[in-house]
Amino acid sequence: MAYQALYRVWRSQRFDDLVGQEAITKTLKNAIQQQKTSHAYLFTGPRGTGKTSAAKIFAKAINCPNSVDGEPCNECEMCRSITEGRQEDVIEIDAASNNGVEEIRFIRDRANYAPTAAKYKVYIIDEVHMLSTGAFNALLKTLEEPKEHVIFVLATTEPHKIPATIISRTQRFDFKRIGVSAIIGRMAYILEQSNQPYEEQALSVIARAAEGGMRDALSILDQAISFSNETITLADALAVTGSLTTEMMDRFIGACLQQDVSSALEVLENILAEGKEARRLTEDLLLYCRDLLMYQQAPKLLESRAAYLTDPFKQLAETTASERLYSMIKILSDTQNEIRFTNHANVYLEVATVKLATPQTAAANAANVQVSPATNPVDQAELTALKTQLQQVQKELQQLKANPTVEKEERKAAAPKKSANSYRVPTERVYQVLSEATKDHLLNVKNVWEDLLMALPVTQRAMLKASEPMAAGPSLLLVAFDYEIVCQRADSNDELRLNLQNSLSMMIKNYTPEFVFITRESWPRLRQAFLSQHHDRPIEMEASDSEEKISLLPKETNEVVEQAKSLFGDLVTIKED
Ligand SMILES: [Zn+2]
Numbered sequence: 195m196a197y198q199a200l201y202r203v204w205r206s207q208r209f210d211d212l213v214g215q216e217a218i219t220k221t222l223k224n225a226i227q228q229q230k231t232s233h234a235y236l237f238t239g240p241r242g243t244g245k246t247s248a249a250k251i252f253a254k255a256i257n258c259p260n261s262v263d264g265e266p267c268n269e270c271e272m273c274r275s276i277t278e279g280r281q282e283d284v285i286e287i288d289a290a291s292n293n294g295v296e297e298i299r300f301i302r303d304r305a306n307y308a309p310t311a312a313k314y315k316v317y318i319i320d321e322v323h324m325l326s327t328g329a330f331n332a333l334l335k336t337l338e339e340p341k342e343h344v345i346f347v348l349a350t351t352e353p354h355k356i357p358a359t360i361i362s363r364t365q366r367f368d369f370k371r372i373g374v375s376a377i378i379g380r381m382a383y384i385l386e387q388s389n390q391p392y393e394e395q396a397l398s399v400i401a402r403a404a405e406g407g408m409r410d411a412l413s414i415l416d417q418a419i420s421f422s423n424e425t426i427t428l429a430d431a432l433a434v435t436g437s438l439t440t441e442m443m444d445r446f447i448g449a450c451l452q453q454d455v456s457s458a459l460e461v462l463e464n465i466l467a468e469g470k471e472a473r474r475l476t477e478d479l480l481l482y483c484r485d486l487l488m489y490q491q492a493p494k495l496l497e498s499r500a501a502y503l504t505d506p507f508k509q510l511a512e513t514t515a516s517e518r519l520y521s522m523i524k525i526l527s528d529t530q531n532e533i534r535f536t537n538h539a540n541v542y543l544e545v546a547t548v549k550l551a552t553p554q555t556a557a558a559n560a561a562n563v564q565v566s567p568a569t570n571p572v573d574q575a576e577l578t579a580l581k582t583q584l585q586q587v588q589k590e591l592q593q594l595k596a597n598p599t600v601e602k603e604e605r606k607a608a609a610p611k612k613s614a615n616s617y618r619v620p621t622e623r624v625y626q627v628l629s630e631a632t633k634d635h636l637l638n639v640k641n642v643w644e645d646l647l648m649a650l651p652v653t654q655r656a657m658l659k660a661s662e663p664m665a666a667g668p669s670l671l672l673v674a675f676d677y678e679i680v681c682q683r684a685d686s687n688d689e690l691r692l693n694l695q696n697s698l699s700m701m702i703k704n705y706t707p708e709f710v711f712i713t714r715e716s717w718p719r720l721r722q723a724f725l726s727q728h729h730d731r732p733i734e735m736e737a738s739d740s741e742e743k744i745s746l747l748p749k750e751t752n753e754v755v756e757q758a759k760s761l762f763g764d765l766v767t768i769k770e771d
Contacts, residue, residue: 201412214372223264232365233340238353239369242407249347253316283312295328322348323355354688362699371406396431403435444506450550472539630667642701649697671707674714
């Protein structure tokens with residue numbers, strides 16, 4: 195028999211086999227048991243976290259005549275036909291290859307017929323974000339007229355590319371990255387079932403390299419098996435996952451300790467160019483520094499467990515003062531906190547690199563102590579050079595903050611060009627909000643604002659803490675931020691917009707406005723400009739000599755004033771010319 199990839203052979207066939215997504219599988223099992231399933235689901239999350247496996251298990255469980263506790267039996271003809279992909283009532287579509295309107299119309303027509311063999315027709319649409327706009331519209335029509343016997347399961351790695359109108363009609367589940375220990379547990383189980391000997395440390399190296407994806411973990415494990423002689427050793431795992439990184443970390447930390455800023459930045463650039471993720475690298479560097487400390491204290495202990503006891507590592511451990519390591523650990527853990535909130539982790543890591551390689555500054559920052567020049571003479575030329583380098587990196591950071599790289603190309607093209615240093619207020623959009631705004635909409639939003647923030651993930655909630663809804667209409671909502679930098683970040687964060695829309699549509703029925711973000715500072719000017727524009731219009735009409743229009747004038751002017759008052763409340767002052 196031809197060799198089959200581990201992730202195919204060991205694909206989860208029951209909810210209980212799906213590792214690391216317990217909250218989701220429990221909810222789905224309960225829904226099936228209590229026959230309270232929804233007409234449409236949206237499974238989002240990074241690749242390899244179990245979205246399509248969950249979709250297939252779901253299709254089996256609701257159609258299996260022997261289903262127990264919401265799990266499929268996997269033995270009856272129905273279960274087997276779904277597992278083998280030959281059940282015509284369970285239709286799997288890869289939107290990446292079928293992104294046309296025609297396909298979705300076809301689905302829509304077929305969905306009108308009752309299932310032939312199964313209880314429910316289940317459409318599983320993978321990579322649903324790849325559908326064209328036309329196809330999304332066709333899909334939306336289908337979701338708007340749910341049929342008793344039809345269930346849609348949409349899966350995607352990129353939920354921010356899915357129209358809010360679609361999302362609001364689905365029940366959404368966010369699949370998380372799978373934890374290292376859960377991945378290790380699953381791999382160990384598979385290897386034991388296959389009688390494949392292994393070293394435990396090998397699994398931990400592989401699990402870390404997989405970065406939360408089970409499918410990636412099993413692919414690396416496959417490679418390690420073919421690389422190894424019988425037992426999968428730590429060395430095999432390191433060889434397969436790229437010991438290159440270990441060597442580069444030696445060089446990086448080495449350069450920092452030698453206070454060689456430009457070499458350190460160069461090595462950093464190389465590591466990132468290899469595709470290493472900045473957050474993961476920061477964590478690895480933290481562990482590396484911690485292990486240097488531990489090796490100083492208990493070399494024997496570390497011999498048995500660290501993956502990278504290279505000669506450069508040992509040398510660094512022997513020649514570095516532990517105080518220096520403590521301050522590096524502090525810098526790295528601060529960086530770890532900072533990059534949670536940003537799309538520009540690489541830039542923060544560059545700044546951290548300069549700090550790591552500049553011990554005086556680092557120590558002063560870390561301990562917040564004042565360094566007296568008398569007791570700490572510093573080579574003036576060197577200090578100037580370092581300052582210049584730091585300024586360079588900070589300037590780069592500023593530029594990136596001002597020009598956030600937007601993931602969606604279309605958005606990038608459509609978005610107005612931002613100036614180098616400041617957030618460009620979308621004036622036209624603001625006027626659009628103001629021209630459709632009503633006091634009721636604003637009040638409704640304000641009523642749920644606190645709850646809305648509570649529904650967001652912690653980091654996004656933190657961003658919106660210093661913000662306030664200023665005006666709202668049926669399709670647009672204007673939010674002002676106290677800080678320009680936060681406003682910029684929010685504006686470039688598609689996932690934040692999506693979460694806001696999703697949560698809002700649940701709190702205010704079917705309300706999914708587009709968000710427009712401004713700085714609080716710009717608000718008085720924008721408000722004034724809008725009001726004066728609308729104040730001018732009736733006067734022009736007065737000049738156009740129609741009696742009827744003239745008689746309308748006072749009423750219209752009043753309407754504008756009333757409208758302004760309803761928008762802004764007591765803040766409004768109408769300037770009389
Ligand atoms: Zn069954």
